[in-house]
Amino acid sequence: MTISLEDIETLLLLYKYKSVEQVSKEMNISDGTVKYRVKNIESFLNRKIVKSLGTRKVEFTDYGEIVIEEFRKIKNILEKLKVYGEQMTYEIKIASGEVAGIYFLPQIAKAFKDKYAEYKINIEVLSTLDVFRSLEDGSADIGFVASINFDEIKNTLSNYRVIRLVKNKLVVIGKKGSLRKDKISVKEILNFPYIGRKYNSGIQAEVRKILESEGFSENDLNIVYKLDNSSSVINAVIEGIGISIVSFIQAKRYIEAGLLDYAELDTKVESYLYAIDPWKGKNEIINKFINFTINFIIENLNI
Missing domain, CATH: 1.10.10.10 (Winged helix-like DNA-binding domain superfamily/Winged helix DNA-binding domain)
Incomplete structure (x- = not known):
């Protein structure tokens, strides 16, 4: 009773x-x-x-x-x-790599909060390896990365639900007037001074995967600088210090402004942006945000 x-x-x-x-x-x-x-x-x-x-x-x-x-x-x-x-407000703590964290997650977060006022979203932009560390220690509820190609996470990747969000097109960028071809092979890149990212970068991990697919390694690149973020890389390329491989999402506005040349990268390797769910689908709030993100990308973002 x-x-x-x-x-x-x-x-x-x-x-x-x-x-x-x-x-x-x-x-x-x-x-x-x-x-x-x-x-x-x-x-x-x-x-x-x-x-x-x-x-x-x-x-x-x-x-x-x-x-x-x-x-x-x-x-x-x-x-x-x-x-x-x-x-009551519910906080969603996001750890994200640079591509998602700067170039489209802020738009998604704003649209999500406009629809669901009870949610607060906190985005921290980190290297890909640091995103996984944040997920592991519980300081982030969800992660967004540009690569899962790290030896450090191979044994723990099964602890997460990995959602492939969208293809991440990588391109070769050079100073305006420096690239004379529409498509460049991996072998040709070895002949240029190269501006890379630090080891913990997701984009750099994808570059390593591309090199390995052609029988090369990162050591075969003529690296003149290793920088912390894509903005520094792009600025160095604009100054004519070397070429680099970056996400087209990162380079698009510089290309459209006439500050960079770009060329397709001749590779069969495909790169993606991923959502990393440590709850493995068991957290309704995170599921709601992931589903919203997927739909927002499909309906609103041309990436």
Whole structure:
């Protein structure tokens, strides 16, 4: 046997008005329903709460007075919880590599918050390896990366749900006027001064995979600089220090502004952007954000 919130509210109103008829009018229920709810509470507690429901003015027993006091506390707690629930915000902590974290996640986060005002989204842009470290130590709820091609995560990748979001087209970029071909082979890249990223970069991991697919290694590149972020790489390329391989998403606005040449990379290796879910589909909030992200990319982003 249980009692409901309606039972509690009925009893509190009965204590207020001391009249079954008045309670039935206010709650828009029958006198019989009022009496039934009171009897239900008495059966649940196995004690008399009111002396009689048949009199014009309802009188409560001493025990009934105690019950009313406790029920008031319960109702106050429930009302506070209701208000708290209405005002509650849920934080989604995102650890992301540079491509997603700078070039499209901010748009997605804004659209998500516009639709779901109760959510707060915090995006931290990190290297790909640091994204996985954040997922491992629980400081991030979801990750976005440009590569899963790291020896350091091979043994733990099965701990995550890996969602392939969208193809990440990699291109060769050079100073304006320096690239005279529309497509460049991996072998040809070895002849140029090369500006690379640090080891923990997702894009650099994809470059290593591309080199290995052609029988080369990172050591075969003529690396003149290894930089921390794509902006530094692109600026160095614009200055004519060397060429590089970057995501077209990163280079697009510089190409459109006439600051860079670019060429297709002649490779069969395909690169993607991934969502990394440490909850493996068991967190409804993260599932909602992932599904929203997938739909937003399909409907709004030309990448």
